[in-house]
Amino acid sequence: MKYNELERLLKKSGCKLMDDSGRHPTWYSPKTGKYFQTSHHKSEEVKPGTLKSTPYIFIFYIIILDKLIIKTKDIIMANKKINVVIERGVDGTYSAFIADNNCEFGCIGEGKSVEETKSDFLEAVDEMKKVYEMNGKKFPAVEFYFIYDVASFLNYYAYAFSLAGLARITGVNQGQLSHYVTGRRKPSKTTVEKIEKSLHAFANEIGEIKFV
Numbered sequence: 001m002k003y004n005e006l007e008r009l010l011k012k013s014g015c016k017l018m019d020d021s022g023r024h025p026t027w028y029s030p031k032t033g034k035y036f037q038t039s040h041h042k043s044e045e046v047k048p049g050t051l052k053s054t055p056y057i058f059i060f061y062i063i064i065l066d067k068l069i070i071k072t073k074d075i076i077m078a079n080k081k082i083n084v085v086i087e088r089g090v091d092g093t094y095s096a097f098i099a100d101n102n103c104e105f106g107c108i109g110e111g112k113s114v115e116e117t118k119s120d121f122l123e124a125v126d127e128m129k130k131v132y133e134m135n136g137k138k139f140p141a142v143e144f145y146f147i148y149d150v151a152s153f154l155n156y157y158a159y160a161f162s163l164a165g166l167a168r169i170t171g172v173n174q175g176q177l178s179h180y181v182t183g184r185r186k187p188s189k190t191t192v193e194k195i196e197k198s199l200h201a202f203a204n205e206i207g208e209i210k211f212v
Contacts, residue, residue: 019127084099084121094110094117096108
């Protein structure tokens with residue numbers, strides 16, 4: 001699905017375009033009471049992270065079922081921790097999306113690298129704050145925590161870890177890690193857990209080092 005097709009679906013579901021002046025167009029769904037964002041790249045395929053964003057899940061249920069009634073309530077999110085997932089797409093680019101069902105807004109980020117994607121996401125948050133302000137609403141106090149898929153992690157921390165070094169730390173073959181970086185393969189759940197557990201153990205070991 002391309003972004004221009006997505007916009008047609010959004011309009012069909014009753015969503016309203018609130019602001020089109022920033023890096024990401026900001027929309028509002030009267031049926032869910034949520035603000036969310038899309039992309040100006042109308043002829044490009046929609047990023048997987050965009051479709052996984054909670055507001056879109058609600059919207060697609062409305063479009064498909066046309067019977068679902070969702071009542072939203074004001075959610076107090078003082079210093080609420082919000083998980084933001086960053087993942088690599090099949091086209092080699094990266095996307096970021098909010099993975100929290102209780103978040104009252106939806107922001108996305110896109111980029112050719114993880115760093116660029118994180119920066120784009122944070123700019124999108126600033127744009128969302130302005131939309132809230134324009135509509136007389138108070139933006140919730142939140143903290144964002146970034147969560148990576150393996151490919152995104154390897155891209156973002158390439159400055160600190162070589163694939164050879166990671167192979168020694170995790171016990172995962174260097175060639176296998178290389179395939180994860182390029183997207184030729186995706187790690188199994190078992191491999192993901194192995195990498196995560198090994199990195200946590202390595203971080204704990206480093207944290208206990210003392211010099212004389």
